[in-house]
Amino acid sequence: MAGFDDPSSKTDAASDFTPGAQIPLSGASGQTAATQALASAAYRDDGVEKLIEANPEATFKKPKISLFEPNLGEAYARAVQTRLLGGARAPLIQSFGIEPQAVVEHCLAATRVRKQRDSRLTVVMSLFGLVFLPGVLLWLGAFQLRRVIAGSKDKRAGAFGTVALVAVGALIVLFAIRLPFGGLWALYLRAMLVAPVVGWLWAKQICERYAKDLRSRWENLLGGGGVGAKIPEAVPQDPGDAGAERIRLGLAKVTAEQASNLVYYAGPKGILGMGTRWGSWQLAEELVPAEGQDDINPFRSWDVVRAIHDQLRMLERGPLHTGGFPTPSIRHWIVSPVAEGAKAVKRPEGQEVEGYSIKDFEIQRICNEQQFGAGNRHYLGVQFVLWDGQLVITLLITVTVLHHTLRIEVTGHALGPVHGLFTSGPKAKTKEVSKSVKFWETRTVKLPLVEAQEVVRLSARAPFTWFPPVLDFLGGKLALPEPFGLRHAWADKPWRHRFMADDALRAATPVLRVVHSAAIRVLAENGCDVEKFGSRSLNLSGAVQDAKPGKADVYDA
Template sequence: MAGFEDFEGIEAASDFSPGAQVPLSGSGGQTAATQALASAAYRDGPVTDLVAANDVATVKPPRLSLFEPNLGEAFSRAVQVRLLGGARKALIQSFGIEPQTVVEHCLAATRIRKDRDTRLTVIMVIFGVLFLPGTLLWLLGFQLRRAIAGAQDKRMGAFGMAAMVALGGLAVLFMLKLPFDGLLALYLRGMLIVPIVGWLWAKQVCERSAKLLRGQWEQLLGGSGVGAKIPEAVPQDPGDKGAERIRLGLAKLSAEQASNLVYYAGPKGILGMGTRWGSWQLAEELVAKDPEADINPFRSWDVVRSIHDQLRRLERGPLHTGGFPTPSIRHWVVSPIGEGAKEVTRPEGQEVEGYRIKDFEIQRICNEQQFGSGNRHYLGVQFVLWDGQLVITLLITVTVLHHTLRIEVTGHALGPVHPLFTTKPKAKTKEVSKSVKFWETKEVTLPLVHAREVVRLSARAPFTWFPPVLDFLGGKLNLPEPFGLRHAWADKPWRHRFMADDALRAATPVLRVVHSAAMRVLEENGCDTEQFGNRSLVLSGLVQGAEPRKADAYDA
């Protein structure tokens, strides 16, 4: 499989799944964002579009523009190396999508291109290597054209056109006035003509491949849920190391996606969940209801557990009007990192199983680690809406310092994927004048692959078996770090009226459930709830006017 020759082996200890499996596409109904990201693997167009979608991602410039990858090639290669490489760094969870499905489509797109490149390599051997001098001259001409005009289909201008015409004229003069006769003369003439025949054959191969790639792209965004075909990921025999590496990498990716550890990066918010747009706090003194009696001892975990039980009934209501879908309610451990951190570190030890913090450690952090350095505990309520395009997360944390109980609810929102990923393929057309009624115009459909693209693909084809060499010559896409598929290309939800409304509306019911559950624990343990009740009423009034703001950007 192209792209895996330079991967380091994955240790056997990283096997998180039983036996060989056929990778299946993720489901669960939240497919729009997943399929939008997966469609990038099949796209054509310049790779700079990805940089425009996320200015943190960068493109390593090519040494020879003739070997420059397009958007789909660069995206597939970068995602495979980053998510399946044996020596890869830790990943950020992708909420609202199935990252395994995206990787599988990257593998499937690479397989389609690999089959195409195999045919192109045969053509290059027959029509290129046997007539190498002429092939090199043609490649030199196309490289000069790209150097003069730029790699992205720009016009050359008057000087560039004149230079190319002059070179063409010299080539014709060379063929007509050869100083040799016999077999050598036939070969010299053939070395300029035969590559053109190979180019015509290669054009047909590239056209078929482009139609197949665009068909997958169209089906993904059309909602058909087409699955990725990657038979090379299923081991055919016990010694099939390549397939086993892919299988282990996908299993490791799924295990890391299920981690309950997230990272808070200052103004960037919690990575993968989005920035914090709202915060509401209930903080009052713990006073015994009976002056002659003491408060029954309780811990933060008791309050959190009561809130957790109440939140499980959140989708129920007194009226049959739809309302909340069933939310995901989970206990999270939040670890602080620097705003400019380039990687995150997954913890190890007896408190960790796979990539998950064990329950007893979560309970200890909740009760004891509330002040000073270290990780913090949050109870999260997460809604995945709009087919995965909107992820609303409300985090609840409970702290007890001296006689003060503080319950804080913070809102996080991760918006839809960038519009780049939701654009469907369009036929390449051109408006021309009619032959008879020349004052009228008509639209004609152009081939999907133009001449310069055929040359680029043919030149790259023999090097696809050596991806590091291709990266060196043509450049590559550098993904932003710390990397997560979902948040790397997420847009802000506040530009979409209904998405913004959904995020704002979710805060009030959750806040009231949290306060109700906390009051119950306080009353059961003999606390005076009058002050808490008054404060709760004040917060109920404040949350009526909930509006997004930069809660993580302190104006100090």
Template sequence: MAGFDDGKQQGVEVDFSPGAQIPLSGSSGQTAVTQALASAAYQDFPVQKLVDANDAAAVKPPKLSLFEPNLGEAYARAVQVRMLGGARAPLIQSFGTDPQVIVDHCLAASRIRKARDARLTAVMMLLGVLFLPGVLIWLLGFQLRRWLAGAQDKRAGAIGFAALALLAGVVILAAIQLPVNGVLAIYLRVMFVAPILGWFLAKRISERYARDLREFWSGLLSGGGPGARIPEAVPQDPNDEEAERLRKALVKLAAEQNSNIVFYAGPKGILGMGTRWGSWQLAEELTPAAGVDEINPFRSWDVIQSIHDQLRMLERGPLHTGGFPTPSIRHWVVSPVPEGAKGVSRPEGQEVSSFQVRDHEIQRICNEQQFGSGNRHYLGVQFVLWDGQLVLTLLITVTVLHHTLRIEVTGHALGPVHPLFTTKPSPKSKQVSKTVKFWETKSVPLPLVDAKEVVRLAARAPLTWFPPVLDYLGGKLALPEPFGLRHSWADKPWRHRFMADDALRAATPVLRVVHSAAMKVLAENGVATEKFGARSQFLSGQVQGATPGKPDEYGL
């Protein structure tokens, strides 16, 4: 049914009819990670920090560094194109987050920047086109400084500053002693001064919108803040094709997020759920119980259904303690893809509707597709903890080969997002020595938008109306594939003691419920349960000393 491909979009029929939208999944317990990932759309860090958070991401080098984007600009555009594009490749589900909220904030951040760029473009048109030679000279000076400064070389930076100062001196000298007179002389003098006036106007505009972007950034990471405003997603009239296209893309995103198909990529684990850290197997021979001539025929689905019903009682216990939160219990179809696959393909056909494999097909896979190629069935118990920072998934599968019944429980864990996404904005300042008590230092506030940033924003502004041109000149962010908002930026949970404890503690009660439910089905169908019971007791003792490992690598 499903496999891997080179990232090309597969045709899938999705119901995009208008009407009331019912939330497909609850958002409780997912707020922190959702807001952290959304805050990246407003950040003003260098884009390289995002690449450092995941080596699989990359930045296409700019042709001219004057046009390169910062982190927020590159992230917002890349996420919009990847998740809402008409010909986009399939996505990996983002468990523990609400991807639509993140995309909404990317759209909102782009809207704020578009309003800023409209004003900067007006300044560039007014003072740039009329005095184009002077603007080009100043831009050449700033680009020359960037070339000389490099990335981190302070000496080259000093040389670049000296070169810019020299250029300014030459410009002033030329403006004072011009070889021409009259109107042309006045124009040439104004041509050199007008860009400076435009710079001051651009600085005021840039600082105003920088404060707005930082307000959203800080508000999201503080647990509140204003919501995303995207009026372009609301059709203004029946012929508003752009708003309708955006609405359909958001509906498709929500449907794909709720898909019951996941992908197993070898040592990478199940994409979106994390790597497999533990595995416990109960496998014994099916023999008739004493006094029973023949086992009553049953199927794997009967055992799975019994386990499913018992798992619904996980949050209940004999003592009045906090205990388990209500878990998400779902039937999953797991499709294998190679470890290095650059894309996945979701199944299509009569057995699939809106990215969902139908119930009767899930039951068929559970009963019949247990050996050889093809997809497999797993029953999943998922806990979203720590406001979405920890996603624990325990998967149960039942197979029957010849006279052997095997029940396997595997643990998967997806840890917190990279600290980059939870870094709050801080006031820009620098430490300098005091005038009198020179052995002491003091903090001096710096402008929110410095000179070179103003020039970068003003230079980019007219090109923001032509995104392909801006991507070519300034470069763009290439997201890690197969892409999912949550797993692409997740760390391992084992460095956080309490998160690791939660992962280890969840396995024991789930394993016991699974074994108890399976024993009940076996006993009802005349199967001898002594061997199963002994094996279950052994596993029950083994899981109490569970330590995370790498079972997907099989020690090879």
């Protein structure tokens, strides 16, 4: 794919992240809404400033020539596929609740459709632009002048830009009719001024046809009827097809990173990809022998965690047929701390790491030994993906033993729906005008999908499509928020949606009780006095029912 960096020379056969047979993941079902909403942005034709408004941490480098500025879909597709498939890219944050590979595939598909359009526009520009280059440059200069002036905040300046364009057109027509000389040069000069208009009419038909195609894909994705993206360029046609092989390996690498069990805690931002911590409940009591025993049986934190893990598997079972919990994803997580304003994260290396995941023996060691001071920490996570991927509820459990005190902490994290920008469908371009006879009444007139200045913009950009770095330099480039993850970068808070907030709050109570009952059973089996633990557990069971989320990651100190 043009514009991607070559992979590192250190990559060898051992670095092939191809997942082989595709087996559905346990938590992958029911995630289509959020995935398709994020994928639909690749087909949009809005202004790129809407994407910046959705997340101010994303930035857009101002264009050198505003006529080459990309729209939202062009900038988003280019930024996502470069960020996720680039050879020297930084590590990604997991996107819980969506399938990031499907999103980047739609970005590639959108780019492919636009390249087909730009191929035809390039032919038009070659026929009319090379032969009649002075006239094309004159018209482009007029549109650029209008775009610069109309981009001003002063509305009168925008109106002046339109008047200036009309004046330039009138002067060109007048100059074409009355020339100071005759002969062959006069004919060429007239053709030079008129031919770009003929080329524009041809280009307009091409742009209209592909605009309908892109909008239909956008609408189908949001309507739930979108089909999978077709990206034949990701399938190697022969052993020497390096471009397709890079894309194939890049997509496999995205899938492998998505399956990583390492997450990052960034202070008030919470755990990246899981959302901020809205609640925290701690059970901490002294370990003393039960009555009639001299001492307790030695055990480790991992023994308590393993018992909790086994008991949490029964969450979807209940005494009544009420629907209840769907099957949750229960995983052991390693949480690594990063600075709140960190712009990148670092993947660990060494014999404790396999692919992008921490090995089981290292997980156990961290759980038992790294409970105080510097270093990563172990958490057992219960994750529910609800509302077709729009809501991700994660409850993390950690067990620590310091001196004679056993502490069991349960924290709640919630990642809300994707920003409303991504769930808004295409709107027909219409205009209300007064009726000819009944002038006091209005009627709706359907406008063309592609306006005159948009045809000029697309035609000007078309020849540079095969040189993405040049196009980025001339038209500007979208920089995604870092550390980047497709899901958390565009997530809203779930508390604005009553039912989503209810689901997040309701999940905490049963999980907390299962955790406490499993831990108390292990303590009793090892000869511990569990009376204080039981009393404290009852108090927490009452406290967790307070239906009011807080900001547990923001300390008032």
